[in-house]
Amino acid sequence: MAILTGSCRFGLWHVHVSWEGNLVYRVRFARQGIEGPVPEEIRRYCAGRPARLADLQSIATAGGGVYPRIYRAVREIPCGETTTYGEVARTVGTAPRLVGLAMSRNPTPIVVPCHRVVAKTGIGGFSPDPAIKEELLTMERRGTVCRSEMREVNR
DNA sequence: CCAGGCTTGGAGG
DNA sequence: CCTCCAAGCCTGG
Numbered sequence: 001m002a003i004l005t006g007s008c009r010f011g012l013w014h015v016h017v018s019w020e021g022n023l024v025y026r027v028r029f030a031r032q033g034i035e036g037p038v039p040e041e042i043r044r045y046c047a048g049r050p051a052r053l054a055d056l057q058s059i060a061t062a063g064g065g066v067y068p069r070i071y072r073a074v075r076e077i078p079c080g081e082t083t084t085y086g087e088v089a090r091t092v093g094t095a096p097r098l099v100g101l102a103m104s105r106n107p108t109p110i111v112v113p114c115h116r117v118v119a120k121t122g123i124g125g126f127s128p129d130p131a132i133k134e135e136l137l138t139m140e141r142r143g144t145v146c147r148s149e150m151r152e153v154n155r
Numbered sequence: 156c157c158a159g160g161c162t163t164g165g166a167g168g
Numbered sequence: 169c170c171t172c173c174a175a176g177c178c179t180g181g
Contacts, residue, residue, distance in 0.1 A: 105160090
């Protein structure tokens, strides 16, 4: 079984994904698209449709090092909400700048939702373009993608 | 060893 | 309010 590579659209950007089954190796934003498949949940997410990103795994969360622990903490942030670098640092027991560094090196954005980590006094950084971060947050706040966070609407 | 990064809180103007 | 600055902490070179 080989690692698959493909891209899908998110606004003006193309989201490139390397993956196999439910394990995601790499996600990056680029100007150009490429041929190939993208995991169902990421396609749905990028299209603004209900998606369960929790069904996917990232290579970044494996292990007991500080980075994996930071990435796991970031995955806990609910869709549509945000936290600060400082808060993540406190829960993991490290320093805010290290959280920033970990976010800048996040190999799998979206799966590890680093866009939900903002600075205390602003949006914080995001590469290749902070505008993507804003768009992701705006989309999530619209509520259409956050299926896993929806409350039951019974009776 | 040493600098750096998607920060932060405090000092000073 | 705004600018400046050092603490703090892993990782990669």
